[in-house]
Amino acid sequence: MQRLFYMLSFILISSKALANTGIVPPITFSKAENINKYTTRIPFKLVDHLMVVEAELLNKKGNFIIDTGSESFILNKTHFQNVYAFNKKEGNTTGVLHNIENLHQKHIKKIALQGFTLENKTSDVIDLSHIENTKKLKILGIIGYHILKDYEVFIDMYLNQITLTKTDHVGNKLTPHVYLEKITDSLNFTLKKHTIVVNGFINNHFVKLGIDSAAEFNQINKRINEKALKYFIPKKRLILTGASKHKRIEVLAGKLHRVKLSKRIYFGPMLTVLTNLSNMNEAFGTDLDGILGYEFFAQKRTIINYKKETLYFIDFPLPTH
Structure with a gap:
């Protein structure tokens, strides 16, 4: 069922x-x-x-x-x-x-x-x-x-x-004393209206990805290039209800492999659904290949600076035994 x-x-x-x-x-x-x-x-x-x-x-x-x-x-x-x-x-x-x-x-x-x-x-x-x-x-x-x-x-x-x-008008923090942890990496992004868009790769195929903290699953556009799509491994079908309560769709869910945003910023397999992003792309006048949501933040402790259009990353503590 x-x-x-x-x-x-x-x-x-x-x-x-x-x-x-x-x-x-x-x-x-x-x-x-x-x-x-x-x-x-x-x-x-x-x-x-x-x-x-x-x-x-x-x-x-x-x-x-x-x-x-x-x-x-x-x-x-x-x-x-x-x-x-x-x-x-x-x-x-x-x-x-x-x-x-x-x-x-x-x-x-x-x-x-x-x-x-x-x-x-x-x-x-x-x-x-x-x-x-x-x-x-x-x-x-x-x-x-x-x-x-x-x-x-x-x-x-x-x-x-x-x-x-x-922050001030250019994104500088009004106080330098904020984080005890060390920032270990950073990544530039662009804002499409209000959406964070990053360049990335699935294996070695270039993709544009949006970042959304309320996307419960990552999404990959079903129209993405087949060379990237082969790293989406489907497992089962789900019924999704979106921001409106009037419509539900059936999608394939599985794991997306070999996602990286730079040579140092990469991810383990992420729970992802295969869906149609045409409504979103039309609204933004862009062409996103996918959306990174909860699974992104679960793997990366992330700082967002909208005015500088930069993401910063802090490492998770090393496990102790």
Whole structure:
């Protein structure tokens, strides 16, 4: 019997229309730890393969998904019903499987993230109840690029925490005293709208790959060159539900081998699904061969600097016996 999986991946904002505004009180991340004036550390829990942080908004306690593949800060309409008709956003949000309709926006006057204050942020408001039902978890919303871009973002799967450090307009940290660990490597990337795109290789075949922290499985485009596709070893079929609750697709799942991003940055076999990325590529005006998600971060302790368009890597500790 086929198992039903949910994969949250690439919530792509296709419309740039502005909406009327409503004031939303601060969001508080109660478990965050201030490291210094410009840095906070927030623990996350893994729900299946999603990184989830706890927060409180409008006297509601719940969870937010950390999603580098989402352009916006998103609130779950299920828990925030005070969205009036005049706040409806023009156009749709495009998901990897289907358009997301009935999209609204609210203007957030102020977000308090422990010692940080984020002002004049816009939140999209959509129905995320299908994610809640699948994950059996109360989800208040999704934290995406519009929030993360002003920070250097350290996603640490070893300690299950995300560290946010405020940066200036060119991406320099406002404080040098952030990481105890040593940065061992780096990699340049390009931003296609809000998506991190890296050059890489499957065996020796050149590919373009997007990086998305909320992709529960890696994805490889079924239209990829056959020389690269032969290193995808299928194991079984899955049913996936995307960012919209209205459509499901059947895909092949297996392991992707021989992925590397440079001579020194390479990966062991990664759980991957074979799917059609045409919707996403059309939305971005690019041609991605695949998406690296949870499996990427599980193998690499990764720091994202959006303004410098650079990834930095910190080694996992060596196992002790």
